[in-house]
Amino acid sequence: MPAAQISDLNVFLEENHTRIREELFEFLRIPSVSAQPIHNADTARAADWLKSSMVKAGLEAAIHTTPGHPIVMGEWRGSPGSPTVLVYGHYDVQPAEPLELWTSPPFEPAVRDGNIFARGSVDDKGQLFLHVKAIEAHLAARGKLPVNVIILAEGEEEVGSAHLEQFIRENKELLACDAVVISDSAMFAPGQPSILSSLRGLAYFEITVQGPTHDLHSGSYGGAVVNPAMALARILATMHDATGHVAIEGFYDSVREWEPEIRQQMRTLPFDEESFRGDTGAPELGGEEGFTTLERLWSRPTCEVNGLLSGYTGDGAKTVLPAKAMAKVSCRLVPDQMPAEIENLMAAHVARVAPHGVTTTVKHLHGGRPWRAKLDGKLYDAARTALATAFDKEAVVVGEGGSIPVVGDFERILGTPVLLVGFGLPGENAHAPDEWISEENFRVGMRAMAAFWDAYGES
Numbered sequence: 001m002p003a004a005q006i007s008d009l010n011v012f013l014e015e016n017h018t019r020i021r022e023e024l025f026e027f028l029r030i031p032s033v034s035a036q037p038i039h040n041a042d043t044a045r046a047a048d049w050l051k052s053s054m055v056k057a058g059l060e061a062a063i064h065t066t067p068g069h070p071i072v073m074g075e076w077r078g079s080p081g082s083p084t085v086l087v088y089g090h091y092d093v094q095p096a097e098p099l100e101l102w103t104s105p106p107f108e109p110a111v112r113d114g115n116i117f118a119r120g121s122v123d124d125k126g127q128l129f130l131h132v133k134a135i136e137a138h139l140a141a142r143g144k145l146p147v148n149v150i151i152l153a154e155g156e157e158e159v160g161s162a163h164l165e166q167f168i169r170e171n172k173e174l175l176a177c178d179a180v181v182i183s184d185s186a187m188f189a190p191g192q193p194s195i196l197s198s199l200r201g202l203a204y205f206e207i208t209v210q211g212p213t214h215d216l217h218s219g220s221y222g223g224a225v226v227n228p229a230m231a232l233a234r235i236l237a238t239m240h241d242a243t244g245h246v247a248i249e250g251f252y253d254s255v256r257e258w259e260p261e262i263r264q265q266m267r268t269l270p271f272d273e274e275s276f277r278g279d280t281g282a283p284e285l286g287g288e289e290g291f292t293t294l295e296r297l298w299s300r301p302t303c304e305v306n307g308l309l310s311g312y313t314g315d316g317a318k319t320v321l322p323a324k325a326m327a328k329v330s331c332r333l334v335p336d337q338m339p340a341e342i343e344n345l346m347a348a349h350v351a352r353v354a355p356h357g358v359t360t361t362v363k364h365l366h367g368g369r370p371w372r373a374k375l376d377g378k379l380y381d382a383a384r385t386a387l388a389t390a391f392d393k394e395a396v397v398v399g400e401g402g403s404i405p406v407v408g409d410f411e412r413i414l415g416t417p418v419l420l421v422g423f424g425l426p427g428e429n430a431h432a433p434d435e436w437i438s439e440e441n442f443r444v445g446m447r448a449m450a451a452f453w454d455a456y457g458e459s
Helices: 003-015 017-028 037-057 125-141 164-170 228-237 260-268 273-280 293-298 339-353 378-391 405-414 439-458
Strands: 060-064 071-076 084-090 110-112 115-117 148-154 179-182 194-199 201-210 304-310 324-333 359-368 396-400 418-420 436-438
Touching: 003 017, 003 125, 003 439, 017 037, 017 125, 017 439, 037 060, 037 071, 037 125, 037 148, 071 125, 084 125, 084 405, 115 439, 125 148, 125 439, 164 405, 179 405, 179 439, 194 378, 194 418, 201 228, 201 339, 228 304, 228 324, 228 339, 260 293, 260 396, 293 396, 324 339, 339 359, 378 418, 378 439, 405 418, 436 439
Parallel strands: 084 148, 084 179, 179 418, 194 396
Antiparallel strands: 060 071, 071 148, 110 115, 115 436, 201 324, 201 359, 304 324
16 A cells, blocks of 8 residues: 555644544533433434534434434445455443442543543544545545445444344435444554454343242241252353363253464463453453353353342241252354254253252243354455554454344344454443553554555455
């Protein structure tokens, strides 16, 4: 890529950086908390603000209503015959509570130690906005883009994207594209650009064990009636063997193993296990034997107890034999495990190991499919080129232990590959007080995405 082509975009971004940062701060000041009805007007205001920002950048933009919060869509289709890329992000944010744990007000951006602190700074307003500005750089400096671009921004990501899949299906032709790009994730480390290659799926259950019809006196009935809390403990204890392997029959049958070269790269990443352990506060790390911590997080399925409830838990003593016990259990999934398959296996396992004298129910509350990218082709080559250009360092391939269900929706409905390239950092408190984004990552992220349009267009 000729240096002059890079420099004119970087010059624009640098000359306008003060303005761009202040615009970002305006965006961050809007408390677009999708989960709280008290902020519905603010969420609508954020959609209006984003639409106006896209128009100022040179895009045609419109707001599409849904039964929930609106979807904002911007378009530039001035390159007939060239590929079309869809950029996805979200303008809604998590609730800011507990407010007392914020060093500065959550919706008043503050810069400390080179980081921008505000709710939504990294998840996902900052990362979405840098895409808008990268596009603006092309249109302002050159009057055109080398590709056609769609920006799709929703306002319900933090509450499950309830209406996004339907919108994509109903507007499949309008959203037709050659690739989807998403920045809603983190880099492996400061200064280390990263391409996110996998996401774990989810199967979330509520397991209930019912014994007597009501709580009983543990002295009068203990030893003669099966205790549901003890029965539940026995059931949960059967879900793993001594090596940390999930012991639910058939659980691993659909697991697709990683390519040896990717697994080897994971093992060579400069990961500080002791620092990771220190961040968790755990006395030591553990998990499935035979795998590194990163492999356990990125490439292996799990079965975890998320909550337990039974009997008396108040102050003092109450000698009760509880009538019922309940556990919340989640399974993180990897390709090619499917939530419905795991639901059947979980129900069969609980029924098989439950002791006599109680009845059990397994309720599947919700789930999402896992995802793994095919890391070849023009899309990923362009991403590697752009990231190396902006960061002066080759990108590494990383995984993510969590889930972003919309990634799979885009692939299945639009039939197009998805590139996940984020500019957050570990420890950025995305859903916690004092959320932040590195100001340098925001700056270099704009350069990287501006370079990406050239690299992908040339390919």
